[in-house]
Amino acid sequence: MERRFERNLEDLKTALAKMGSVAEESLGVALKALLSGDQVLAQRVFEMEEKINRLEIEIDTAIIDLLALNQPVAGDLRFIIATQKINNDLERIGDHAVNIAESVLTLQTLPGVSIPPEIHQMVEIARTMLKQALDSFILLDTSLARTVLRTDDQIDDLNRLMAQQVITQVKNNVLTIEGGLELIRISRNLERIADLSTNIAEDVIFETEARVVKHHAERNDTN
Amino acid sequence: MSEKNIRLSAKDLNVYYGAKHALKNVTIDLETNHVTALIGPSGCGKSTFLRSLNRMNDLIDNIRIEGEVNLDGQNIYDRMVDVVELRKRVGMIFQKSNPFPKSIYENVAYGPKINGVREKKQLDEIVERSLRQAALWDEIKDDLNRSAMAISGGQQQRLCIARAIAVDPEVLLMDEPASALDPIATAKIEELIYTLKKSYTIVIVTHNMQQAARVSDTTAFFYLGELIEVGDTKIIFTAPGRKQTEDYVTGRFG
Numbered sequence: 158m159e160r161r162f163e164r165n166l167e168d169l170k171t172a173l174a175k176m177g178s179v180a181e182e183s184l185g186v187a188l189k190a191l192l193s194g195d196q197v198l199a200q201r202v203f204e205m206e207e208k209i210n211r212l213e214i215e216i217d218t219a220i221i222d223l224l225a226l227n228q229p230v231a232g233d234l235r236f237i238i239a240t241q242k243i244n245n246d247l248e249r250i251g252d253h254a255v256n257i258a259e260s261v262l263t264l265q266t267l268p269g270v271s272i273p274p275e276i277h278q279m280v281e282i283a284r285t286m287l288k289q290a291l292d293s294f295i296l297l298d299t300s301l302a303r304t305v306l307r308t309d310d311q312i313d314d315l316n317r318l319m320a321q322q323v324i325t326q327v328k329n330n331v332l333t334i335e336g337g338l339e340l341i342r343i344s345r346n347l348e349r350i351a352d353l354s355t356n357i358a359e360d361v362i363f364e365t366e367a368r369v370v371k372h373h374a375e376r377n378d379t380n
Numbered sequence: 381m382s383e384k385n386i387r388l389s390a391k392d393l394n395v396y397y398g399a400k401h402a403l404k405n406v407t408i409d410l411e412t413n414h415v416t417a418l419i420g421p422s423g424c425g426k427s428t429f430l431r432s433l434n435r436m437n438d439l440i441d442n443i444r445i446e447g448e449v450n451l452d453g454q455n456i457y458d459r460m461v462d463v464v465e466l467r468k469r470v471g472m473i474f475q476k477s478n479p480f481p482k483s484i485y486e487n488v489a490y491g492p493k494i495n496g497v498r499e500k501k502q503l504d505e506i507v508e509r510s511l512r513q514a515a516l517w518d519e520i521k522d523d524l525n526r527s528a529m530a531i532s533g534g535q536q537q538r539l540c541i542a543r544a545i546a547v548d549p550e551v552l553l554m555d556e557p558a559s560a561l562d563p564i565a566t567a568k569i570e571e572l573i574y575t576l577k578k579s580y581t582i583v584i585v586t587h588n589m590q591q592a593a594r595v596s597d598t599t600a601f602f603y604l605g606e607l608i609e610v611g612d613t614k615i616i617f618t619a620p621g622r623k624q625t626e627d628y629v630t631g632r633f634g
Binding site (some may be wrong): 160161162204221222225226227 | 456
């Protein structure tokens, strides 16, 4: 006899997978708009955000019902808690995609600002990290999740590098302050997306292995 | 908005055991193909209410019942109502399984036989269908002539459910149907309740609040003979309207 609760958990996973794909698509559109300067694409990100917000609330409601009505424990409990956190992380990623789309529109008013190669690199890394984090959730693949954790340092380094370059270019009058601020804003949003992808990967490891790997806890774990 | 399909409804129902006012002005609608859980502390009136739905209380001395219980619009306390016929339409499952000291087959065939089904083939069909519906067929199909007393407690309880549905009722009343069972047998009964609601209207009394949360669509909270709150189970267990309900479901009661 199949348990109804197990079907509910399957449904929750499906709902989160859908949320993930919408967030990923929204980010993809925002990044394409960023690299091409396409304002129409940027507008689409705003529309997608509404869908993401709606899904977030649906999933949150389903989680509250599951917790209240089934009193889950052990792996079931970890799955539901991880799902709730990932759900919120994906919604945040949707917000950052919106921020990037807003930057695309702002850049149109700032002629002469081009997207530097570091941002191109960050775009690739952030996109890959989110994809791998979502795949690790679907497949419960903790080695893929750990790949995500290791990649985060690269994007942090690039973010710092971007800030330094902007400062230098503004000082040398190669870049306006407005243009510089916008580039820093984009860089920061990409760094945040990578960070949230890291959170997702950490929650996958928590769900699967019952281990806390946040804040580099795993490095200090001697067991 | 879709109209609710009401199978059973109580209207201003009052029950007195001698001077004790056990049920006070209870008015509630029970939806068709829904599971309604009745919860509340001991002595709150939930079992009295359950038993008033098929006139089991009639058997108690010194009892007085006022108000109405309508089954498909007809008051079951009407003088014209045949109580035996009523209990065929509104079956009951008790806390302790109570199979007859007969074979598994005879337990399920008993009701249909009393109702005049004679033909062996037809009885066989009813027994198989009822045992399948009660999720017991696969476990005991080769042992139908075995004594019902020889199977496990969980199986006995599902046999009692099979026996109750063999006479084709509309409503199933369950009084703590899983409280004497281990967690595995309890889970089977709970799954069964979920499956059965597609065919029947189910009312369940349970002391186990988690069970009420798991199995029911609607939850009714009773306290001191009053129906304090009734609503969607999801609401009762996440955001109840009354403070007394909140205190009870969170275990802060008393």
